[in-house]
Amino acid sequence: MSARALTGLSPWGRRLVAIGCLAWCLITVFPLYWVVVTAFKTPPGVVGGPTYLPFIDFTPTLQPFIDLYQGIRGEFFRTFLNSTIVGLSAAAIATAIGAMAAYALVRFEFKVRLGAGLVFFLLALGGYLVFNNTLGFTRPQALLLAFPVALIASVVVNRLPLPGPILGNEDILFWFVSQRMFPPIVTAFALYLLYSEIGRLGFQLIDSYVGLTLCYVAFSLPIVVWLMRDFFEAVPIEVEEAAMVDNVPSWRIFVGIVVPMSMNGLLATFMITLAFVWNEFLFALFLTNSRWQTLPILVAGQNSQRGDEWWAISAAALVAIIPMMIMAGLLGRMMRSGLLLGAIK
Amino acid sequence: MMRNDPIKHVFIWPAVLVVLAISIFPLIYSLTTSFLSYRLIPPIPPRVVWLGNYVSLLQEPRFWNAILTTTLIAFISVALQYAIGFSVALALNARVPGERLFRVALLLPMLLAPVAVALVARMIFNPTMGPLNQFLTQFGLANLPFLTNGRWALACIIAVEIWQWTPFVILMLLAGLQTLPEDVYEAAELENASGWQQFWGITFPMMLPISAAVVFIRLIESYKIMDTVFVMTGGGPGVDTETLTLFAYQEGFKKFNLGYTSALSFLFLVAITIIGVTYLALLRPHLEKRR
Numbered sequence: 001m002s003a004r005a006l007t008g009l010s011p012w013g014r015r016l017v018a019i020g021c022l023a024w025c026l027i028t029v030f031p032l033y034w035v036v037v038t039a040f041k042t043p044p045g046v047v048g049g050p051t052y053l054p055f056i057d058f059t060p061t062l063q064p065f066i067d068l069y070q071g072i073r074g075e076f077f078r079t080f081l082n083s084t085i086v087g088l089s090a091a092a093i094a095t096a097i098g099a100m101a102a103y104a105l106v107r108f109e110f111k112v113r114l115g116a117g118l119v120f121f122l123l124a125l126g127g128y129l130v131f132n133n134t135l136g137f138t139r140p141q142a143l144l145l146a147f148p149v150a151l152i153a154s155v156v157v158n159r160l161p162l163p164g165p166i167l168g169n170e171d172i173l174f175w176f177v178s179q180r181m182f183p184p185i186v187t188a189f190a191l192y193l194l195y196s197e198i199g200r201l202g203f204q205l206i207d208s209y210v211g212l213t214l215c216y217v218a219f220s221l222p223i224v225v226w227l228m229r230d231f232f233e234a235v236p237i238e239v240e241e242a243a244m245v246d247n248v249p250s251w252r253i254f255v256g257i258v259v260p261m262s263m264n265g266l267l268a269t270f271m272i273t274l275a276f277v278w279n280e281f282l283f284a285l286f287l288t289n290s291r292w293q294t295l296p297i298l299v300a301g302q303n304s305q306r307g308d309e310w311w312a313i314s315a316a317a318l319v320a321i322i323p324m325m326i327m328a329g330l331l332g333r334m335m336r337s338g339l340l341l342g343a344i345k
Numbered sequence: 346m347m348r349n350d351p352i353k354h355v356f357i358w359p360a361v362l363v364v365l366a367i368s369i370f371p372l373i374y375s376l377t378t379s380f381l382s383y384r385l386i387p388p389i390p391p392r393v394v395w396l397g398n399y400v401s402l403l404q405e406p407r408f409w410n411a412i413l414t415t416t417l418i419a420f421i422s423v424a425l426q427y428a429i430g431f432s433v434a435l436a437l438n439a440r441v442p443g444e445r446l447f448r449v450a451l452l453l454p455m456l457l458a459p460v461a462v463a464l465v466a467r468m469i470f471n472p473t474m475g476p477l478n479q480f481l482t483q484f485g486l487a488n489l490p491f492l493t494n495g496r497w498a499l500a501c502i503i504a505v506e507i508w509q510w511t512p513f514v515i516l517m518l519l520a521g522l523q524t525l526p527e528d529v530y531e532a533a534e535l536e537n538a539s540g541w542q543q544f545w546g547i548t549f550p551m552m553l554p555i556s557a558a559v560v561f562i563r564l565i566e567s568y569k570i571m572d573t574v575f576v577m578t579g580g581g582p583g584v585d586t587e588t589l590t591l592f593a594y595q596e597g598f599k600k601f602n603l604g605y606t607s608a609l610s611f612l613f614l615v616a617i618t619i620i621g622v623t624y625l626a627l628l629r630p631h632l633e634k635r636r
Contacts, residue, residue: 214367331456
């Protein structure tokens, strides 16, 4: 271990480094302390300039939280519930199908022709234009028709012995991960338009549970596939080979052996995805307006509604932060057992 | 060992279908819309203008301002995140006293909602009631206009970015440091290499691949910045801190200028791709030489 890099230092050097770390730690913790303290302040405790110590500088009160619970500053209770429901279900679905895909990419061989990918894109684009402009379908209808046509055509093309490069598992993984590079505004804005046009056909997706969850599942999948692949690669293959000798079908190997063995990894991935969905702002801003509004939107709204009522703002921010603080503690414990280190490589 | 079993399709297709649907639909949709003049308010039927939206966008000073702002935020904050992150990771790796406590504290910021963090930052940077200005005046400095002056506001946003995302850099680099082989350092010790020489001769080059990955991830993510700016300054004062995503949001969601916004988001996608590819191309020779 390169721990020796510091053992060479003089005791004073070590102390200096420790002080530097402590300074960064203080910078990290101070804003958190500030928000916790401010949430218990009364109006005079805020307006009179910064105060730091409860019971000495100011008298703490629970009033901001009582206000929150009674819904004086927006429907916090329901929004909290929305965030929880959407977060848990999106994280669960994404972890489940992402883990399946990651396992497939680790243990099975895939071959995709580059040509098939091009055919898919061109047919989807061309089919959409033809259906929309020439055949007079509405835009979402045209998209929904072009998609399966392009998909089936590209699957067929993939079987044909065409020239051109063949992409393997690594490339498929790269494709998954590269979806994270997309600026979300491209998707969010287009999804908003698409959802609202589908809504005009009678199936409401804007401000609905299904629409929001679907979008979050798709956007978490790249991280899930990336993380889970490393966890599955760490599962010793001998166990699976032994099961295969006994003619256990693949899906039972996955459900009965691989999943239990990588439970910690699944749990960590689930929590990371949950944190991502819980904190997400842009999609929620575009895709919800009242019923399924999530916490970040409501918290951001506090700012414009209540300029200087810091006690209320802090309490609102705390509601959004506390579940993640608990999760940081849990993740920290898992990390100490060296679990996540393997995943990051 | 790679198996071949038809069941593999059952495993992979759900994920592929969802990602394909959610990424290809919007892509086609905004690509085609970007060639139209299409507004919802006032509702005029869409008209094909080909590259018209792109041309007017490229002539718009506000667009270039947004690019400059976003680039400044991304590059400065990622550079500082890397510098601070590497130092703290080195220290933690060397078993600084109290290192276990640091680890949990360090995990926190990156798990918190950027919106909530920005709200807290607003309070701390408040000129009259905030703790930061009070702290500074104790040293005899003047009250600083943190969020109302363009440059200071930009600096504050960068500071918040650093506060929130340095932990991520620390975490990744720490993981990398712990995989470095020990025998190299033992050999260096025998040669009487100083700590400084060991760092530049061994640690830094061996950490180059993971450093490249971390910086890449942070750079791409920083270019998408929106929520922090949205809450802290709303793009103001004026448009001094308006980032690309915020600009697109204002155009699309406030003015409902659909064709224009689609063109904007497409240019954004192209810009991100160019930055990503250039970055990888610049770095590739360095990475391969070390192998």
